[in-house]
Structure formats: C-alpha cells, structure tokens
Amino acid sequence: MKVRYFAWMKRTVGVAEEEIVLPADVRTVGELVEWLRTRSSGHAEALAAGAAFGAAVDQRTATFDVRLAGASEVAFFPPFTGG
C-alpha cells in the first residue's frame, strides 16, 4: 500500500511517499497512524497525537475509523489552506 504525505508533513516525515506492507492487525486509518508513528522520529512527530492533520483513503477524505481493506493509497496532510 502507498502512503503519501503533503505540505509540512512531507518534510517532517522526510519522504513524500513510501510503500508499506500493511500488518494484519492494522485495519483502520487510526490504527495505521499508530503503526506509522513507530517507524521513525519524523513519523512520530508528523503524526503526533495532538497534531492537526487529516487523511484520505484512495483520494477521498477519510475519518480515522475508516477501514483500509482493499485500499491502495492512504494520504496524510495538514488542514487545507487553498483557494
């Protein structure tokens, strides 16, 4: 599964995207966040519990309880500031 990061999260994690093999016990976006935090200090900082960030599953905005079964791309990003 592809995991992507945007804006300042990309710089904090250190990569724009990475391929991961999803562990069997990681079933939701929230569980993925917890698992990713253990990968590096950059991940831990970007995905910290108090940080304001959102997620998308297969390019649609997703809350943390959304299931990952069948998903090919998950993204994390700060609040949108466009327009």
Added chain:
Amino acid sequence: MKVRYFAWMKRTVGVAEEEIVLPADVRTVGELVEWLRTRSSGHAEALAAGAAFGAAVDQRTATFDVRLAGASEVAFFPPFTGG
C-alpha cells in the same frame, strides 16, 4: 420647465417631452401631476390616480411632496425593470 415621460407613459401621453410654464400655484410634484392631468386625455390616462408611476426632479428620484422651486426638469416613469 421641461417635463419628460418614459416607457409606456411616453406613448400614452403622446410626447417624450414638453416645455411648460409652471403656474404659480403648482409647487410640488404632486400638484404638477394634478395640473398635467388637465392637459389632455393622454396625460389624464398616463398620470391617473391609481397608476403605478414614479417621478424624478432634476434627474434624482423624488416623492410627490418634493418642491419644484428651482427645478429645470421633471420626469415621470413606470417602475424600473432593468438590469
């Protein structure tokens, strides 16, 4: 003083504008309306008591109690339907 008519009022009165000499006892827009009604049947119809029309004195919208002293142009017209 010049008196002007617009839209259907121009056709009903029969002229787009006319020069009048204001009688001494005609002091307001309302008094001018009453006086103009006596000039022809077209005037009487266009400026009838129940008709919906507005007025302007020197090209600014005016209510019927506005005084005519010093005015050089009075206009009568149906409600605006532009834009």
Added chain:
Amino acid sequence: MTVRVQEADFDVGAELERLTNGNRRIGGLVVFVGLVREMHLRDGLHRERIEALTLEHYPGMTEKALEDIETEARRRWTLEATLIVHRHGRLEAGDRIVLVAVGSPHRDAAFEACEFLVDWLKTKAPFWKLEETPVGEKWVEAHEGDDAAAARWAKK
C-alpha cells in the same frame, strides 16, 4: 470607481483586466454578468417566444443613479475596485446586458457588495424593458422579487 451606460457590447475579460491591473491589494474579485434569457410568454392558448427586447433608459439620471448606488456600496464595504457597465438599446437572447464587478481584499465583502449592487440596479436605476413577441411589443412589469431583494439591504 467607474460607471458606464452604452449601446455597445463589452468585453468582460478586458474590463476586468483594466479594473484589477496593478492592484495587488485585491484578494477576491466578484463579477456579475446579466444576459438576455430566452423566455416564453403564455398568452391565452399560445406560448409565444420572446425574440428580443429594447432597454430604454433616462440618460443623465441613469449615470447619477449608478454613481449613487456605487457610492453607497463603498460606504458599506472596503472595496478596492468597482465597475458597472450597463447597456441600452435593442438586445437579443444570449446578449450581455450588464456587468458589475467588485474587487476587495476579502471575498465576503466582494460577494456582498456585488449582490447589493445588482439588487439595487434592478430597482433604483431608470431602465425599462420592452419585449418583442410574435404578437407585438410588451412593456415588462416590475417584479416583486426584485423589490424584496433590494429591501433586504435596507436592514443593514
């Protein structure tokens, strides 16, 4: 602040370019373009198509009214640029009638001021529409919705 009444069509892109060019304080530009809509008039059993219309106006008063409206908008909102171009004469379905453009640092002010200008234009500017139908010419009657639209701004 620009107000123009003209018979000729206007070029929306060129007008906006001229309006905002060089003003780096504008964050939002809101534009209204009014067009002649193809309409049908139900008259007895027949449904008649309106082919075109003629916009009569009161030269001199029109410019004063548009300037008054624009001054009022600038009193209510912080605006960097305003433009009103209104056509008169004969217009066919699909033709542009009016252009109202408002540039402001903030988009809320631009939206509100533009809608205010359009609502007021409909009720405070001396224009009258004469429609051409297959059965003859017909003066358009005032629309109650327009008065209601203009009236909501009186509450401010």
Added chain:
Amino acid sequence: MTVRVQEADFDVGAELERLTNGNRRIGGLVVFVGLVREMHLRDGLHRERIEALTLEHYPGMTEKALEDIETEARRRWTLEATLIVHRHGRLEAGDRIVLVAVGSPHRDAAFEACEFLVDWLKTKAPFWKLEETPVGEKWVEAHEGDDAAAARWAKK
C-alpha cells in the same frame, strides 16, 4: 460542468465565453476570481512582506474533491453552467489563483452557488499554501473564518 487544475494562468474572458456560449437559458452569470494579495507578516519587530507563494496540491484527489463540490452545488441549485479552474505551483502577488463561474436562469441561484463553491474550495480541496518571506518559507495555517464560511452551508 468543468473542473481543471493547472499550473498555467487562465484567460477569464475566454473561459466565460466558452462556458456560456450558445446557452440562451442563462440569465445571470456570477464569477469569482481569487488573486494573490500582497500581504505583510508581523514577526517580532519586523514587518516582512510576502513576495510569493507556492500552492501544493494532491493530484488526483484535487480533481475528485472539486467534482464532488460541483456535484453538490448542482444538487442544491438549478445551474446551467459551472466552471472551476484552480492553479498550483509558484504564484506572485497580483497573480490569479482560482476561477469559479456559475450560470443560472436566476441571479440568486448563481450568487449562492458561486459563494458556496468558493467557501467549500477553501476547506474541502487539498491545497496548501507555502509563503515566501524575506526570512524564509512558511506554511500558511488554516483560517477559522474559512471553516465558519463553509459551515453555514451545512444548515441547508
């Protein structure tokens, strides 16, 4: 219904001409153009000018989000034509960022739908602004006013 995300500038007049051309059911066209406003950032004792910004976006998701927003607008209002063009990449003060245009038989619907689209764009489309200041780059933080502006449409 058209949604485009592009690095290149757009020509407002040409876009509107293409959008409305031949559609004689449009009575009102409301257009929003968002521009990069020259801003100043207060940072300690210094007032630093923002020279330019870079708009990062999420290709793929952006188009989906813009299409969702447009579909929602068309569900709520009777619209004849809608267009969203959003730029990404580096932009300087005075540059155009976004174009939103809505054509409807009635002006009220056009105004409401255009403002709705702009409010939603700010909060639902995956764009992030990186500002260039004389003291370095700075990611823009989310603006509470934008969430409030988008939230008012949830009541409908």
